[in-house]
Amino acid sequence: xxxxxxxxxxxxxxxxxxxxxxxxxxxxxxxxxxxxxxxxxxxxxxxxxxxxxxxxxxxxxxxxxxxxxxxxxxxxxxxxxxxxxxxxxxxxxxxxxxxxxxxxxxxxxxxxxxxxxxxxxxxxxxxxxxxxxxxxxxxxxxxxxxxxxxxxxxxxxxxxxxxxxxxxxxxxxxxxxxxxxxxxxxxxxxxxxxxxxxxxxxxxxxxxxxxxxxxxxxxxxxx
Amino acid sequence: xxxxxxxxxxxxxxxxxxxxxxxxxxxxxxxxxxxxxxxxxxxxxxxxxxxxxxxxxxxxxxxxxxxxxxxxxxxxxxxxxxxxxxxxxxxxxxxxxxxxxxxxxxxxxxxxxxxxxxxxxxxxxxxxxxxxxxxxxxxxxxxxxxxxxxxxxxxxxxxxxxxxxxxxxxxxxxxxxxxxxxxxxxxxxxxxxxxxxxxxxxxxxxxxxxxxxxxxxxxxxxxxx
Numbered sequence: 407x408x409x410x411x412x413x414x415x416x417x418x419x420x421x422x423x424x425x426x427x428x429x430x431x432x433x434x435x436x437x438x439x440x441x442x443x444x445x446x447x448x449x450x451x452x453x454x455x456x457x458x459x460x461x462x463x464x465x466x467x468x469x470x471x472x473x474x475x476x477x478x479x480x481x482x483x484x485x486x487x488x489x490x491x492x493x494x495x496x497x498x499x500x501x502x503x504x505x506x507x508x509x510x511x512x513x514x515x516x517x518x519x520x521x522x523x524x525x526x527x528x529x530x531x532x533x534x535x536x537x538x539x540x541x542x543x544x545x546x547x548x549x550x551x552x553x554x555x556x557x558x559x560x561x562x563x564x565x566x567x568x569x570x571x572x573x574x575x576x577x578x579x580x581x582x583x584x585x586x587x588x589x590x591x592x593x594x595x596x597x598x599x600x601x602x603x604x605x606x607x608x609x610x611x612x613x614x615x616x617x618x619x620x621x622x623x624x625x626x627x628x629x
Numbered sequence: 630x631x632x633x634x635x636x637x638x639x640x641x642x643x644x645x646x647x648x649x650x651x652x653x654x655x656x657x658x659x660x661x662x663x664x665x666x667x668x669x670x671x672x673x674x675x676x677x678x679x680x681x682x683x684x685x686x687x688x689x690x691x692x693x694x695x696x697x698x699x700x701x702x703x704x705x706x707x708x709x710x711x712x713x714x715x716x717x718x719x720x721x722x723x724x725x726x727x728x729x730x731x732x733x734x735x736x737x738x739x740x741x742x743x744x745x746x747x748x749x750x751x752x753x754x755x756x757x758x759x760x761x762x763x764x765x766x767x768x769x770x771x772x773x774x775x776x777x778x779x780x781x782x783x784x785x786x787x788x789x790x791x792x793x794x795x796x797x798x799x800x801x802x803x804x805x806x807x808x809x810x811x812x813x814x815x816x817x818x819x820x821x822x823x824x825x826x827x828x829x830x831x832x833x834x835x836x837x838x839x840x841x842x843x844x845x846x847x848x849x850x851x852x853x854x
Contacts, residue, residue: 469835470827473792473803474820481816485633559695566697570796577700590707598696598704605695 412592416583420593423579424600430493430565430575434500435558441505446512447538460509467506473567475499480571496568504561508554515550516542547620555613559605566601576600639818642809646822649805654830656719656801657788660726664787665780667731672738690732698729699793706797722794730787737779741772774845781838785831792823802826 448460467475480495490498519542527537569577580597584590674686693701706721716724745768753763795804806819 465832466828469832470824471789471792471803474824474827477803477807477816478820478824481810482820485817563695563697566699567793569699577697580700581703584703584707590704591711594700594704594708597700598692601696601700602692606691610695 407589409592412587412589413596416587416593419579419583420576420596420600423574423576424604426573426575427565427577428604430496430500430568430573431562433497434504434561434565437497437501438504438508438561441501442508442512445505445509446516449509449513450516464506464509467503468510472499472503472564473570475503476567476571492568492572496565496571496573500561500564500568504557504564507557511550511553511557512546514553515546518549519545545624548617548624551613551617551620555610555617558613559609562605562609563601634821635815635818638813638815639822642819643822645805645809646802646819646826649800649802650826650830652800653788653791653802656722656726656791656794656799657784659723660730660791661784661787663723663727664730664734664783667727668734668738671731671735672742675735675739690735693729693732698725698790699796701725701729702793702797718794718798721797722799726787726790726794730783733783733786734780737776737783738772740779741776742768744775745771774848777845778838778842781834781841785834785838788831788834789827 445460445463448456449464451457451460476496476499479490479499480492483490483495523541523545524537527541532541565575566577569575569581572578576597580593583593587593671686671690674682674689677683702722702725705716705725706718709716709721749767749771750763753767758767791801792803794801795807798804802823806816806823810816810819
């Protein structure tokens with residue numbers, strides 16, 4: 407069987423899997439961005455309880471393996487009466503795991519905003535909420551976006567793991583086709599290529615564009 | 630099925646899990662050792678004067694870095710036999726982890742080398758040191774401390790990615806948990822124990838890396854508050 411015949415027969419299946427992978431990526435990306443913002447701010451709170459909760463959360467999710475968290479969400483939570491669909495379990499586990507890494511990026515970003523900005527906002531009598539929302543947050547984007555872009559590429563790669571909790575994504579389809587046809591080089595090779603194209607020619611340019619946009623917003627033009 | 634945590638079952642499976650933990654640590658250690666060496670080769674490809682080799686090297690690194698480790702594992706495990714090379718799951722896993730993290734480590738090495746000030750090179754040139762001597766006595770001793778935190782981070786990273794090896798049948802911790810869980814139709818205790826073992830091993834390791842980072846910064850005169 408030539409490679410073209412292989413693509414003709416299984417290409418559509420792989421593309422359908424790719425659509426699911428993109429869905430998982432977009433959902434978990436939104437979840438992890440929100441979680442990182444919340445926990446990044448909580449980590450800097452003066453209230454020891456809030457800070458402690460954030461620290462425990464971050465250390466827990468960074469300290470255990472994503473695969474373990476994924477299986478825990480899918481196979482163990484039903485023991486406690488919480489049955490999640492495979493897709494939901496996958497997105498939640500990915501979001502929580504990457505949110506922990508993202509929170510550290512947000513924390514570092516907030517700390518990197520010059521002190522003078524805080525003081526100026528204070529001097530202008532901004533309320534604490536307004537200080538964060540109007541002065542600090544807009545300025546952290548150019549700082550946090552480059553590391554966040556790396557993390558997001560890692561997230562795309564990590565979405566492959568949801569196949570192991572029966573989400574029918576690209577990896578799942580590739581495995582399935584492999585077990586039917588035993589054309590391993592073709593199906594895993596194609597899957598690798600699709601992931602590569604998604605990362606290199608779609609996700610990374612998009613994130614670079616975001617970086618540029620953020621830099622322009624605060625008047626720091628980058629080339 | 631009985632709900633809730635069962636201590637009896639947890640204690641019963643604990644010896645098996647402890648034994649498998651040893652395999653996990655072994656896999657992480659061997660994978661890391663291979664990755665350290667592979668990283669050096671990628672670094673070499675990056676720093677050769679030939680533009681073509683640079684380009685090929687960069688594309689390979691990009692490709693490996695932007696595709697999932699899981700599919701790379703499948704690829705190595707299922708495709709090599711088609712070419713008549715049959716390797717055990719262990720060997721496949723170690724090769725793949727070595728290659729995958731080798732690309733990351735080459736970046737760590739590169740960053741460390743670039744972290745050594747250019748004036749050091751110029752001073753050595755002025756003193757008429759050979760390139761090899763400059764590397765050995767001047768540049769590497771300064772670059773190594775810069776690389777330590779990054780290297781430590783990837784050790785912890787590899788450790789946390791070893792559960793993926795269970796998908797091709799390497800009998801490490803996660804594999805043992807799945808087997809025990811499947812045999813007894815109870816996943817609560819095995820998977821929870823795996824999580825706890827990972828936490829107890831990787832949190833101290835991460836703390837140690839952070840301390841190293843601080844020490845290095847201090848030694849470099851970059852004290853952050």
